[in-house]
Structures are given as C-alpha cells and as structure tokens.
Amino acid sequence: MFNIDNITRKNIRELTPYSSAREEFSGQATILLDANENPYDTELNRYPDPFQQELKNAIAQLKNINSNQLFIGNGSDEAIDLLFRAFCEPNNSKAFIFPPTYGMYEVSAQINDIEIVRLPLGPDFQLPDLETIKDEIKSTGLLFICSPNNPTGTVYGLEQIKAIADCFYGLVVVDEAYIDFSDSESALSLLDSTPNLVVLQTMSKAYGLAGLRLGIAAASKEIIQVLNKIKPPYNVNTLSQTKGLEAIKNRSTVQEQIKKIKDQREALSTGLQSIKGVKKVYPSQANFILAEFENAVSVFKELQNKGIIIRNRTSLIKDGLRITVGTPQQNETLIDTLKNITP
Ligand SMILES: *Cc1c(COP(=O)(O)O)cnc(C)c1O
Numbered sequence: 534m535f536n537i538d539n540i541t542r543k544n545i546r547e548l549t550p551y552s553s554a555r556e557e558f559s560g561q562a563t564i565l566l567d568a569n570e571n572p573y574d575t576e577l578n579r580y581p582d583p584f585q586q587e588l589k590n591a592i593a594q595l596k597n598i599n600s601n602q603l604f605i606g607n608g609s610d611e612a613i614d615l616l617f618r619a620f621c622e623p624n625n626s627k628a629f630i631f632p633p634t635y636g637m638y639e640v641s642a643q644i645n646d647i648e649i650v651r652l653p654l655g656p657d658f659q660l661p662d663l664e665t666i667k668d669e670i671k672s673t674g675l676l677f678i679c680s681p682n683n684p685t686g687t688v689y690g691l692e693q694i695k696a697i698a699d700c701f702y703g704l705v706v707v708d709e710a711y712i713d714f715s716d717s718e719s720a721l722s723l724l725d726s727t728p729n730l731v732v733l734q735t736m737s738k739a740y741g742l743a744g745l746r747l748g749i750a751a752a753s754k755e756i757i758q759v760l761n762k763i764k765p766p767y768n769v770n771t772l773s774q775t776k777g778l779e780a781i782k783n784r785s786t787v788q789e790q791i792k793k794i795k796d797q798r799e800a801l802s803t804g805l806q807s808i809k810g811v812k813k814v815y816p817s818q819a820n821f822i823l824a825e826f827e828n829a830v831s832v833f834k835e836l837q838n839k840g841i842i843i844r845n846r847t848s849l850i851k852d853g854l855r856i857t858v859g860t861p862q863q864n865e866t867l868i869d870t871l872k873n874i875t876p
Contacts, residue, residue, distance in 0.1 A: 535728045537755040540673050540703055545619050545741045545763060553583050576636040581771040584761065588774050591781045592749060596721055601754040604761065607768050609710060609735045609748030610637055612760070616675055616731065616750075617758045621792035626674030629701075633684060634850035635708065638677045647674065658685040658815075663696050673703040681711040684846045684855040686817025698727050701783045704756070706731045711819035713739030713791055714798075715820055721751055728753055731823070738820060739791050740780050792803060794820050798858045804868035805856075810875030812852065826853040827875070835874045841867055 538546060554568035571578045585605045593600035598715040606612040621628070621642075628642035642649050652666050660678070670676060676697065680689040707720040709732055720732050729750040735745040747769065750760065780787065798817060805814045805824050810832065813825040821844075826832045829852040833845045837847045844855040858864065 539817040540620050541759055542619060544620050545759065549768050550762045550763060551766055555580055556583050556722055573575060577771055581767050581774055582771060583766050585769050585774050588778050589780055595781060598721060598751060601758055602751050604750040604757050605769050606748040608746040610734045612733055612748050612750040612767060613637060613641045614761050615642050615763055616649060616704065616706060617749050619763055621647045622644060626703060627672050628674055629670055629676040634679045635683045651857065658682065658687040660693055667700055670701050675703055676701050676705045678705065678707040679710060681715050684819065685823050686815055686819045688715050688818045691718060691720060691723055694720055695723055695727060698730055701729065704729050704731050706733060708733045710738055714820045715793060715818035724751060731756060736777055740787055742780060744867055745776055747777045793859050797861060797864055801858055801864045802810045808875055821855050821857045823853055823855050826854055829854050832875060839870055841870060
C-alpha cells in the first residue's frame with residue numbers, strides 16, 4: 534500500500550516549517566504590526582497570502598477538486614524542484630523520463646543529484662509497453678509523463694498512465710502544461726483512485742500568462758501538505774495572485790484564444806505539409822507542431838536571420854524543429870518565408 538511517509542525524505546518529514554507572520558492569523562485584522570512592513574499604502578506594502586487561498590478556491594472550483602489538493606508555485610518549475618527535494622534522495626531514488634520530452638525534468642534531477650533513467654518513447658512517440666518497463670520502474674523517486682508531450686505534441690491515455698502509476702513506488706508526475714489545447718481528458722480525474730499521482734498544470738501557455746509565473750500542482754492533500762511545508766513562505770507574489778484570479782474570472786477570452794490557436798494549428802500543419810523541404814509533420818494536441826526538415830539546422834538559422842525564431846530540437850529528434858502556433862498573420866509569414874528558403 535502506498536504511504537506518503539515511506540517516500541518523504543527523513544529531513545523533510547522531521548522538518549518544523551518556517552511559520553510566516555500571515556500564516557498564524559486568520560480573520561479580520563485592523564492593525565497589522567506583525568511583519569515589519571511599511572505601514573503606508575503602496576498597494577503592495579503587505580506580504581502576499583502565503584497559501585493563495587482566493588486563487589486556489591477559484592482554480593479548485595474550475596477543476597472540480599478540493600482546494601487542499603492544490604499547490605501553486607512560481608511556475609511549474611518550482612513544483613518540480615520541490616517534488617525532487619521532498620520525495621527523492623540521492624543514491625536511492627531515481628527520476629524516470631520518456632525522451633524526447635521536456636528538458637526541465639532532467640535538469641531538476643541533476644540539480645538534486647538524482648539518477649536519471651531514460652525510457653525512450655517508441656514509434657509515433659508512444660509510451661513503451663508496460664511489460665517492457667515494469668521491472669525497471671520498480672523503484673522510488675519521480676516518474677514524469679508529459680501529456681501532451683513537449684516537443685512531440687503526443688497525448689497519452691489515462692488507462693496507460695494509471696497502469697504505470699500502479700506499478701511505481703514513487704510519485705508519477707503527469708505534466709499537463711498543454712492540456713487546454715488537447716481534446717483528451719485530464720489526469721485530474723485519476724487523482725481519487727491514484728494516491729501517488731501529481732498533475733501539473735500552468736497558466737503560462739493557454740492562459741497567456743507566462744510572465745506571471747503561476748504553476749499548479751494537484752495531488753492528494755497529504756502530498757500537497759508536504760509541498761506547503763517546504764515552499765518558500767511567500768513564493769507567489771501579490772500581483773501574480775491578483776492577475777491569475779482575474780484571468781480565471783474572465784475565462785471566455787482564453788477560451789476564444791484557445792479555439793483560434795487550435796484552428797491555426799490545423800492551418801499551420803497544412804501549410805507546412807505544402808513545403809518541399811518538410812519531410813514530416815507530426816500531429817499535435819498542443820499549441821506547437823513538430824516537423825522534420827531537410828537541412829533542419831540551416832532552415833532554423835535562415836529563419837533566425839530573418840527574425841523568425843522557432844525551436845531547434847535536432848538534438849532530441851533527428852531533423853526536428855518545433856514551431857509554436859502563432860497568430861494567422863505570423864503563421865502565414867512563416868510559411869511564406871519557408872517557401873523562399875527551402876528548395
Ligand atoms: C512550458 C512548460 C511548462 C510550464 O512551466 P512554467 O514554469 O509553469 O512556465 C511546464 N511543462 C512543460 C512540459 C512545458 O512545456
């Protein structure tokens with residue numbers, strides 16, 4: 534049986550967390566002389582809510598989960614780092630990844646001195662068959678499934694994710710940074726039946742708020758309690774909390790943009806397929822498209838010279854370039870430019 538105490542590092546289990554001034558009081562205060570703030574109103578002279586309760590309530594309602602199942606970080610990257618620090622121990626736990634995938638898992642594992650085990654994706658970037666990895670993943674640590682996967686745009690079925698989680702002794706982290714662009718169901722629906730699951734989402738992509746740095750981790754309340762215990766007390770600033778809440782309340786704008794981006798994903802895919810130097814365009818459930826080019830690196834550089842920046846992924850995927858879906862105008866310019874620089 535999965536028990537959170539068994540996988541929490543001893544030093545974290547035994548930690549008495551820093552208790553911030555704002556944590557220890559709740560209710561109506563009229564005079565705040567507890568936190569050495571400047572008493573004159575600048576709109577930001579007060580420390581932020583350490584647990585972002587209002588923002589969490591809004592997200593919880595939207596996602597149909599309990600707010601005590603939510604952690605909000607300074608970007609998803611903060612959540613990833615805290616998961617390593619709480620639930621991995623050097624020389625003991627491992628970080629399992631399915632490359633080609635998002636680079637931060639590996640970087641964060643290295644920073645935390647955790648061994649990385651790479652289990653490459655199969656044909657069409659599908660997850661390897663459970664039978665072939667079952668024995669290898671009998672370990673503690675973190676196992677990352679990025680769905681839709683960056684940089685391939687592939688989504689993975691919930692049954693497959695659940696089956697992997699049931700074989701793993703550590704935490705399975707499903708990174709859903711691009712879920713709002715996909716037609717698939719979120720792994721949030723597995724939370725109740727999967728105690729070792731963490732689902733990451735972010736306001737950096739579909740919500741158009743990459744500059745705010747708001748990452749979301751959803752998990753059991755026991756896992757969230759551990760993350761709360763070790764996070765920097767004021768990890769999400771006041772402006773981010775306010776703007777994040779505003780964006781959730783005005784969600785219709787975001788929904789319209791998502792629809793446009795999904796339509797443009799099709800247009801861009803069609804455009805790319807019409808270009809002679811493009812060998813393959815992969816289907817995508819995200820807001821980017823992976824394509825294989827002849828002379829990929831020189832195409833990448835020529836675009837760069839013309840002021841168009843795309844992502845060179847040739848180190849991960851042979852001849853692979855990743856293109857973010859832009860506005861209709863941007864996509865058209867890209868396609869026209871490609872027509873001129875490819876044979
Ligand atoms: C962009 C991205 C994120 C978002 O990270 P933030 O720190 O929340 O901006 C997370 N995971 C993947 C796979 C991404 O591509």
